[in-house]
Amino acid sequence: MLSHSTGWREVSRAAPVFAALGDETRLALVARLSSEGPLSITRLTAGSAVTRQAITKHLDVLATAGLVSDLRRGRERIWELEPRQMEVARTYLEHVSKRWDEALGRLKKFVED
Protein backbone atom coordinates (compact mmCIF):
# COMPACT_ATOMS: atom_id res chain seq x y z
CA MET A 1 0.00 0.00 0.00
CA LEU A 2 1.39 3.34 -1.03
CA SER A 3 1.58 6.21 1.38
CA HIS A 4 -1.70 7.95 0.74
CA SER A 5 -3.07 11.36 1.54
CA THR A 6 -5.76 9.89 3.77
CA GLY A 7 -3.90 9.69 7.07
CA TRP A 8 -1.99 6.50 6.51
CA ARG A 9 -0.06 6.98 9.71
CA GLU A 10 -3.27 6.87 11.71
CA VAL A 11 -4.49 3.82 9.85
CA SER A 12 -1.44 1.73 10.64
CA ARG A 13 -1.67 2.76 14.28
CA ALA A 14 -5.34 2.02 14.74
CA ALA A 15 -5.62 -1.18 12.71
CA PRO A 16 -3.76 -3.42 15.21
CA VAL A 17 -6.00 -2.17 18.02
CA PHE A 18 -9.14 -3.01 16.06
CA ALA A 19 -7.65 -6.36 15.08
CA ALA A 20 -7.00 -7.19 18.73
CA LEU A 21 -10.60 -6.32 19.62
CA GLY A 22 -11.98 -8.22 16.66
CA ASP A 23 -12.21 -11.59 18.34
CA GLU A 24 -15.11 -12.67 20.54
CA THR A 25 -12.93 -14.31 23.16
CA ARG A 26 -10.64 -11.29 23.44
CA LEU A 27 -13.51 -8.83 23.48
CA ALA A 28 -15.08 -10.88 26.27
CA LEU A 29 -11.79 -10.70 28.19
CA VAL A 30 -11.76 -6.93 27.82
CA ALA A 31 -15.38 -6.83 29.00
CA ARG A 32 -14.62 -8.89 32.09
CA LEU A 33 -11.54 -6.89 32.98
CA SER A 34 -13.53 -3.69 32.65
CA SER A 35 -16.35 -4.82 34.91
CA GLU A 36 -14.53 -7.00 37.45
CA GLY A 37 -11.20 -5.22 37.55
CA PRO A 38 -7.74 -6.86 37.45
CA LEU A 39 -7.82 -10.67 37.30
CA SER A 40 -5.38 -13.55 37.14
CA ILE A 41 -5.10 -15.92 34.20
CA THR A 42 -6.83 -18.80 35.98
CA ARG A 43 -9.70 -16.58 37.06
CA LEU A 44 -10.12 -15.37 33.50
CA THR A 45 -9.96 -18.93 32.22
CA ALA A 46 -12.66 -20.02 34.69
CA GLY A 47 -15.21 -17.82 32.97
CA SER A 48 -14.34 -18.96 29.48
CA ALA A 49 -14.87 -22.05 27.38
CA VAL A 50 -11.33 -22.40 26.07
CA THR A 51 -8.06 -23.55 27.59
CA ARG A 52 -5.82 -21.55 29.85
CA GLN A 53 -3.16 -21.53 27.16
CA ALA A 54 -5.61 -20.09 24.68
CA ILE A 55 -6.48 -17.35 27.15
CA THR A 56 -2.79 -16.64 27.69
CA LYS A 57 -2.27 -16.22 23.96
CA HIS A 58 -5.23 -13.90 23.69
CA LEU A 59 -3.91 -11.80 26.56
CA ASP A 60 -0.56 -11.59 24.78
CA VAL A 61 -2.30 -10.31 21.67
CA LEU A 62 -4.17 -7.70 23.69
CA ALA A 63 -0.92 -6.71 25.41
CA THR A 64 0.89 -6.30 22.10
CA ALA A 65 -1.87 -3.95 21.01
CA GLY A 66 -1.39 -2.05 24.27
CA LEU A 67 -4.91 -2.80 25.49
CA VAL A 68 -3.92 -4.65 28.66
CA SER A 69 -0.89 -4.89 30.92
CA ASP A 70 0.26 -7.48 33.42
CA LEU A 71 1.97 -7.49 36.78
CA ARG A 72 3.17 -10.38 38.88
CA ARG A 73 1.78 -11.03 42.32
CA GLY A 74 3.48 -14.01 43.83
CA ARG A 75 2.99 -16.98 41.65
CA GLU A 76 0.15 -15.45 39.71
CA ARG A 77 0.02 -12.97 36.88
CA ILE A 78 -2.56 -10.24 37.14
CA TRP A 79 -3.95 -8.59 34.03
CA GLU A 80 -5.65 -5.26 33.92
CA LEU A 81 -7.19 -3.01 31.32
CA GLU A 82 -5.25 -0.19 29.66
CA PRO A 83 -8.11 2.07 28.61
CA ARG A 84 -5.84 4.73 27.14
CA GLN A 85 -5.20 2.61 24.07
CA MET A 86 -8.90 2.17 23.50
CA GLU A 87 -9.05 5.90 23.08
CA VAL A 88 -6.97 5.51 19.93
CA ALA A 89 -9.68 3.35 18.43
CA ARG A 90 -12.50 5.53 19.68
CA THR A 91 -11.06 8.79 18.37
CA TYR A 92 -10.32 7.12 15.06
CA LEU A 93 -13.99 6.22 14.65
CA GLU A 94 -15.02 9.73 15.58
CA HIS A 95 -12.56 11.12 13.08
CA VAL A 96 -13.93 8.97 10.27
CA SER A 97 -17.53 9.82 11.12
CA LYS A 98 -16.72 13.51 11.11
CA ARG A 99 -15.04 13.40 7.71
CA TRP A 100 -17.99 11.46 6.35
CA ASP A 101 -20.36 14.16 7.53
CA GLU A 102 -18.19 16.78 5.85
CA ALA A 103 -18.22 14.76 2.63
CA LEU A 104 -22.02 14.66 2.80
CA GLY A 105 -22.05 18.40 3.32
CA ARG A 106 -19.91 18.97 0.24
CA LEU A 107 -22.15 16.70 -1.78
CA LYS A 108 -25.25 18.55 -0.62
CA LYS A 109 -23.72 21.88 -1.54
CA PHE A 110 -22.67 20.50 -4.92
CA VAL A 111 -26.22 19.37 -5.68
CA GLU A 112 -27.73 22.66 -4.62
CA ASP A 113 -25.45 24.76 -6.83
Next chain:
Amino acid sequence: MLSHSTGWREVSRAAPVFAALGDETRLALVARLSSEGPLSITRLTAGSAVTRQAITKHLDVLATAGLVSDLRRGRERIWELEPRQMEVARTYLEHVSKRWDEALGRLKKFVED
Protein backbone atom coordinates in the same frame (compact mmCIF):
# COMPACT_ATOMS: atom_id res chain seq x y z
CA MET B 1 -17.93 -19.86 25.46
CA LEU B 2 -20.70 -19.85 28.04
CA SER B 3 -23.29 -17.13 28.17
CA HIS B 4 -21.77 -14.79 30.70
CA SER B 5 -23.10 -12.00 32.83
CA THR B 6 -20.88 -9.46 31.09
CA GLY B 7 -23.04 -8.52 28.12
CA TRP B 8 -22.28 -11.42 25.86
CA ARG B 9 -24.88 -10.29 23.39
CA GLU B 10 -23.04 -7.03 22.89
CA VAL B 11 -19.73 -8.79 22.51
CA SER B 12 -20.89 -11.01 19.69
CA ARG B 13 -22.40 -8.02 17.93
CA ALA B 14 -19.38 -5.75 18.21
CA ALA B 15 -16.61 -8.27 17.57
CA PRO B 16 -17.28 -8.69 13.82
CA VAL B 17 -17.24 -4.93 13.38
CA PHE B 18 -13.86 -4.63 15.08
CA ALA B 19 -12.59 -7.60 13.10
CA ALA B 20 -13.60 -5.94 9.85
CA LEU B 21 -11.78 -2.75 10.85
CA GLY B 22 -8.72 -4.64 12.01
CA ASP B 23 -7.00 -4.80 8.66
CA GLU B 24 -4.88 -1.99 7.27
CA THR B 25 -6.22 -2.29 3.76
CA ARG B 26 -9.83 -2.28 4.92
CA LEU B 27 -9.26 0.55 7.36
CA ALA B 28 -7.69 2.54 4.53
CA LEU B 29 -10.76 1.86 2.39
CA VAL B 30 -12.99 3.15 5.17
CA ALA B 31 -10.78 6.22 5.48
CA ARG B 32 -10.96 6.95 1.77
CA LEU B 33 -14.72 6.47 1.62
CA SER B 34 -15.12 8.81 4.55
CA SER B 35 -13.05 11.61 3.07
CA GLU B 36 -13.77 11.26 -0.64
CA GLY B 37 -17.33 9.99 -0.48
CA PRO B 38 -18.80 7.11 -2.51
CA LEU B 39 -16.38 5.49 -4.95
CA SER B 40 -16.35 2.69 -7.47
CA ILE B 41 -14.22 -0.43 -7.13
CA THR B 42 -11.70 0.63 -9.76
CA ARG B 43 -11.29 4.05 -8.18
CA LEU B 44 -10.68 2.42 -4.82
CA THR B 45 -8.23 -0.01 -6.39
CA ALA B 46 -6.31 2.85 -8.01
CA GLY B 47 -5.28 4.16 -4.60
CA SER B 48 -4.19 0.81 -3.28
CA ALA B 49 -1.29 -1.56 -3.76
CA VAL B 50 -3.29 -4.76 -4.14
CA THR B 51 -5.43 -6.23 -6.88
CA ARG B 52 -8.97 -5.24 -7.73
CA GLN B 53 -10.16 -8.68 -6.64
CA ALA B 54 -8.49 -8.23 -3.28
CA ILE B 55 -10.25 -4.90 -2.87
CA THR B 56 -13.56 -6.52 -3.81
CA LYS B 57 -13.08 -9.17 -1.15
CA HIS B 58 -12.25 -6.54 1.46
CA LEU B 59 -15.36 -4.58 0.52
CA ASP B 60 -17.41 -7.75 0.91
CA VAL B 61 -16.00 -8.21 4.40
CA LEU B 62 -16.85 -4.62 5.30
CA ALA B 63 -20.33 -5.09 3.84
CA THR B 64 -20.93 -8.25 5.87
CA ALA B 65 -20.02 -6.27 8.98
CA GLY B 66 -22.51 -3.63 7.87
CA LEU B 67 -19.86 -0.93 7.55
CA VAL B 68 -20.38 -0.19 3.86
CA SER B 69 -23.11 -0.66 1.29
CA ASP B 70 -23.11 -0.77 -2.48
CA LEU B 71 -25.34 0.42 -5.28
CA ARG B 72 -25.06 -0.11 -8.99
CA ARG B 73 -24.66 2.78 -11.37
CA GLY B 74 -24.54 1.52 -14.90
CA ARG B 75 -21.64 -0.86 -15.27
CA GLU B 76 -19.97 0.22 -12.08
CA ARG B 77 -20.58 -0.60 -8.46
CA ILE B 78 -20.44 2.31 -6.07
CA TRP B 79 -19.50 1.77 -2.43
CA GLU B 80 -20.29 4.14 0.36
CA LEU B 81 -19.80 4.28 4.09
CA GLU B 82 -22.46 3.14 6.55
CA PRO B 83 -21.48 5.15 9.61
CA ARG B 84 -24.34 3.84 11.73
CA GLN B 85 -22.58 0.53 12.22
CA MET B 86 -19.44 2.28 13.40
CA GLU B 87 -21.55 3.63 16.22
CA VAL B 88 -21.88 0.09 17.51
CA ALA B 89 -18.12 -0.12 17.90
CA ARG B 90 -17.81 3.37 19.31
CA THR B 91 -20.50 2.94 21.95
CA TYR B 92 -19.02 -0.40 22.91
CA LEU B 93 -15.68 1.23 23.66
CA GLU B 94 -17.41 3.94 25.66
CA HIS B 95 -19.32 1.33 27.60
CA VAL B 96 -16.16 -0.57 28.49
CA SER B 97 -14.33 2.58 29.53
CA LYS B 98 -17.21 3.60 31.75
CA ARG B 99 -17.36 0.26 33.52
CA TRP B 100 -13.62 0.38 34.02
CA ASP B 101 -13.92 3.75 35.70
CA GLU B 102 -16.62 2.37 37.95
CA ALA B 103 -14.41 -0.59 38.84
CA LEU B 104 -11.63 1.83 39.76
CA GLY B 105 -14.09 3.75 41.88
CA ARG B 106 -15.11 0.62 43.77
CA LEU B 107 -11.46 -0.27 44.29
CA LYS B 108 -10.69 3.19 45.64
CA LYS B 109 -13.64 3.01 48.03
CA PHE B 110 -12.56 -0.44 49.17
CA VAL B 111 -9.04 0.76 49.93
CA GLU B 112 -10.28 3.79 51.82
CA ASP B 113 -12.62 1.77 54.08
Next chain:
DNA sequence: GTAACATGCAACCATGGGATTGCATAAGAC
Protein backbone atom coordinates in the same frame (compact mmCIF):
# COMPACT_ATOMS: atom_id res chain seq x y z
C1' DG C 1 -21.53 -4.01 -34.12
C1' DT C 2 -17.12 -3.76 -32.08
C1' DA C 3 -13.82 -2.12 -28.91
C1' DA C 4 -12.85 -0.66 -24.34
C1' DC C 5 -14.02 -0.68 -19.66
C1' DA C 6 -15.98 -2.37 -14.97
C1' DT C 7 -17.03 -6.06 -12.68
C1' DG C 8 -18.01 -11.19 -11.43
C1' DC C 9 -16.60 -15.93 -10.70
C1' DA C 10 -13.55 -19.71 -9.63
C1' DA C 11 -9.48 -22.10 -8.62
C1' DC C 12 -5.47 -21.94 -6.23
C1' DC C 13 -1.66 -20.93 -2.86
C1' DA C 14 0.70 -19.45 1.30
C1' DT C 15 0.50 -17.82 5.76
C1' DG C 16 -1.16 -16.88 10.20
C1' DG C 17 -4.27 -17.51 13.87
C1' DG C 18 -6.96 -20.01 17.29
C1' DA C 19 -6.90 -24.01 19.83
C1' DT C 20 -5.15 -28.22 21.80
C1' DT C 21 -2.01 -31.54 24.50
C1' DG C 22 1.98 -32.71 27.25
C1' DC C 23 5.54 -31.61 30.06
C1' DA C 24 8.47 -28.30 32.82
C1' DT C 25 9.06 -24.85 36.39
C1' DA C 26 8.14 -21.65 40.10
C1' DA C 27 5.77 -20.29 44.38
C1' DG C 28 2.50 -20.95 48.43
C1' DA C 29 0.36 -24.01 51.82
C1' DC C 30 0.97 -27.19 55.43
Next chain:
DNA sequence: GTCTTATGCAATCCCATGGTTGCATGTTAC
Protein backbone atom coordinates in the same frame (compact mmCIF):
# COMPACT_ATOMS: atom_id res chain seq x y z
C1' DG D 1 10.19 -31.28 52.61
C1' DT D 2 6.13 -32.38 50.01
C1' DC D 3 1.90 -31.39 47.78
C1' DT D 4 -0.85 -28.34 45.30
C1' DT D 5 -1.56 -24.43 42.53
C1' DA D 6 -0.36 -20.94 38.80
C1' DT D 7 2.02 -20.33 35.08
C1' DG D 8 5.51 -21.07 31.05
C1' DC D 9 7.18 -23.40 26.90
C1' DA D 10 6.91 -26.14 22.71
C1' DA D 11 5.07 -28.98 19.20
C1' DT D 12 1.23 -29.74 16.57
C1' DC D 13 -3.26 -29.29 14.06
C1' DC D 14 -6.92 -27.22 11.36
C1' DC D 15 -8.97 -23.74 9.00
C1' DA D 16 -9.85 -18.95 7.83
C1' DT D 17 -7.94 -15.20 5.39
C1' DG D 18 -5.42 -12.31 2.22
C1' DG D 19 -3.63 -12.46 -2.08
C1' DT D 20 -3.02 -13.96 -6.81
C1' DT D 21 -4.16 -15.34 -11.90
C1' DG D 22 -7.24 -16.45 -15.70
C1' DC D 23 -11.36 -16.18 -17.88
C1' DA D 24 -16.36 -14.90 -18.36
C1' DT D 25 -19.99 -11.42 -18.47
C1' DG D 26 -22.25 -7.16 -18.74
C1' DT D 27 -22.27 -2.07 -20.23
C1' DT D 28 -20.94 2.06 -22.27
C1' DA D 29 -18.80 4.57 -26.15
C1' DC D 30 -18.13 5.33 -30.90
